[in-house]
Amino acid sequence: xxxxxxxxxxxxxxxxxxxxxxxxxxxxxxxxxxxxxxxxxxxxxxxxxxxxxxxxxxxxxxxxxxxxxxxxxxxxxxxxxxxxxxxxxxxxxxxxxxxxxxxxxxxxxxxxxxxxxxxxxxxxxxxxxxxxxxxxxxxxxxxxxxxxxxxxxxxxxxxxxxxxxxxxxxxxxxxxxxxxxxxxxxxxxxxxxxxxxxxxxxxxxxxxxxxxxxxxxxxxxxxxxxxxxxxxxxxxxxxxxxxxxxxxxxxxxxxxxxxxxxxxxxxxxxxxxxxxxxxxxxxxxxxxxxxxxxxxxxxxxxxxxxxxxxxxxxxxxxxxxxxxxxxxxxxxxxxxxxxxxxxxxxxxxxxxxxxxxxxx
Numbered sequence: 001x002x003x004x005x006x007x008x009x010x011x012x013x014x015x016x017x018x019x020x021x022x023x024x025x026x027x028x029x030x031x032x033x034x035x036x037x038x039x040x041x042x043x044x045x046x047x048x049x050x051x052x053x054x055x056x057x058x059x060x061x062x063x064x065x066x067x068x069x070x071x072x073x074x075x076x077x078x079x080x081x082x083x084x085x086x087x088x089x090x091x092x093x094x095x096x097x098x099x100x101x102x103x104x105x106x107x108x109x110x111x112x113x114x115x116x117x118x119x120x121x122x123x124x125x126x127x128x129x130x131x132x133x134x135x136x137x138x139x140x141x142x143x144x145x146x147x148x149x150x151x152x153x154x155x156x157x158x159x160x161x162x163x164x165x166x167x168x169x170x171x172x173x174x175x176x177x178x179x180x181x182x183x184x185x186x187x188x189x190x191x192x193x194x195x196x197x198x199x200x201x202x203x204x205x206x207x208x209x210x211x212x213x214x215x216x217x218x219x220x221x222x223x224x225x226x227x228x229x230x231x232x233x234x235x236x237x238x239x240x241x242x243x244x245x246x247x248x249x250x251x252x253x254x255x256x257x258x259x260x261x262x263x264x265x266x267x268x269x270x271x272x273x274x275x276x277x278x279x280x281x282x283x284x285x286x287x288x289x290x291x292x293x294x295x296x297x298x299x300x301x302x303x304x305x306x307x308x309x310x311x312x313x314x315x316x317x318x319x320x321x322x323x324x325x326x327x328x329x330x331x332x333x334x335x336x337x338x339x340x341x342x343x344x345x346x347x348x349x350x351x352x353x354x355x356x357x358x359x360x
Contacts, residue, residue, distance in 0.1 A: 001045040004031050006355035011348060017053050019337060025053055026344065028351060035208065038146035041294055041329045042209075042250050042272050049324060049354035050331035051342060055146040058207070062132035063196070064122070065153045070100045073150075074132075075140040085153065086122040089162055102162055109163045112172040112181040119163065121188070124195060133203040141206045148252055149200050149207055154214040155189040155240065156233045157223070173224055173232050186236040194243040201247055209250030209272070212240065217257020219279055229262055234269045241270030260285050267292045275333040286323060286330050296333030297323065301341055309345045316349035324357030 013026040030037070032047055034054040040046045041054075059066040059073040066072045068083030068091035080093045083100075090103040108118050141147050153159055160169040160182065172178040193212070200207050214237075216222055216229070224232075241251040253271040260280040267289060275296025276282050282297040289295065299319045304312065323330050336342065 001040065001043065003359045004047050005359050006352070007031070008352075010355065011352065019053055025051075025342075025347070027053075028348075033144050035144055035146045038331075039208070041331060044291065044294075044327055044329045046329050046358055047355065048351055048358065049320070050329075051347065051350075052332050052334065052337060053145075054331075055148055056142065057211070058136070058141065058147050058149045058204075059152060060132050060136060060149075062127050062129060063152075064127075066150075068100060069152050071150070071152050075135045085162065086124075087119060087162070102165075107163060107165045107168070110168065112160075112164070112175075112178040112185060115163070115181060115185045119185075121192060124192075124199060127199075129199055129203040133205075137205045141204060143206045146208045147206050148209050148211045149204070150254075151193055151196065151210060151212045154212050155193045156186055156214050156236055157216065158214050159189055160185070170223060173228055179232065182232060183236075186233070187239075190236045190239050193240050197240075197244055197247065197249075201249075207249065209252055210244055211252040211254050212237075213254045215254075215256040216262055217255075217259035220258055222257065222259045222262055226262065226265070229265045230268070234265050237269035237271070241272075245270065263289050263293070273331070275331075275335075278333075278335045282333065283322065286328070290323075290325075290328035290330060295330045296335075297330045298333055298335045298339070299341070301336075301339050304341060304343050304346075312343055312346045313349040315341075316346045317353050320350055320353035320357055324354040326358065326360060 010029045010031060012029045014029050015027045016024045017027055019025055037047050038050055038054040041050050057073045059071050061067055061072045061074060061076065061078060064084060064086045068085040070080035070093045072078050082092050084090055089108065090106045091100045092103045093100045109115060153162060157169060160172065164172060172182050197210060244251045250272045251270060253266055253274040255274065256277050258279045260276060263285055266274050271293060273294035273296065276285060278298040282295060286295045286297055300315060302315055332342065
């Protein structure tokens with residue numbers, strides 16, 4: 001892929017854009033579009049270090065899960081609220097937690113072997129895709145940003161939790177009497193995920209990839225063993241990522257928990273990118289796997305109020321030396337944004353040094 005030499009004139013600020021928290025970020029005179037740089041990042045050949053504003057999230061209300069999980073992001077925004085997901089399960093929004101949970105007593109499975117009798121799959125053809133596309137195409141879905149459509153409740157362990165509760169789902173993964181049924185259920189839910197991918201491609205403009213949820217761990221450790229992950233979930237993840245890739249699009253994983261020990265599973269499952277939570281050693285993951293999967297990193301943190309501009313720039317140069325390496329790629333994870341270290345001096349220095357590093 002063609003290298004683009006750095007021109008200092010690129011540091012001219014041409015506009016601003018809001019990040020996901022409403023902070024206004026300066027945009028430089030980039031040599032290519034933000035979307036194109038994110039595409040190149042996915043291909044392990046970025047022009048500059050992606051900071052996150054190159055991509056946008058798309059969670060349309062046409063998907064019942066996005067309402068139920070209080071996570072609608074589209075042209076017609078709506079406030080968090082209670083809702084019913086695509087399988088008819090009631091979810092309750094908990095303001096103090098900033099998220100939703102299945103309303104107590106509404107799990108529908110006790111034994112995975114009963115899934116075909118008790119779980120009713122949605123008729124996705126009946127959803128009003130045309131109206132949603134009319135509202136979002138040409139307005140919300142910009143061709144200048146890398147648009148990720150989210151499948152927020154996933155199709156595997158998280159989905160099983162919504163059917164059975166956490167304890168029931170964890171048991172079903174390792175119970176020999178339920179494992180075959182779980183595999184059959186995951187086959188069916190994955191097929192549904194593939195059909196929804198096709199609906200997005202059919203109806204929406206400028207979809208570049210899909211982010212799929214499946215949390216695998218607590219703050220301390222994974223929920224299940226490596227062997228269980230490889231046998232029970234990875235093959236079905238691979239089926240979905242293969243389908244996404246067959247459409248020329250990219251597959252991004254959202255998976256929370258202290259699960260760096262499962263990174264190889266994510267590589268084997270075909271994910272193009274993953275943002276680990278900061279309890280994971282994201283720099284170590286990048287060093288070991290950055291040539292195989294794009295990692296959302298959390299760099300060394302500092303207090304901007306107590307750090308001089310020169311020191312902030314030194315932090316950025318140190319980071320660039322570690323991560324701006326041809327053949328590997330990463331992006332600034334949301335947890336780095338939450339830490340508020342991306343000051344203007346830090347951002348400018350990182351942009352400059354990453355341009356130089358990636359152009360070698």
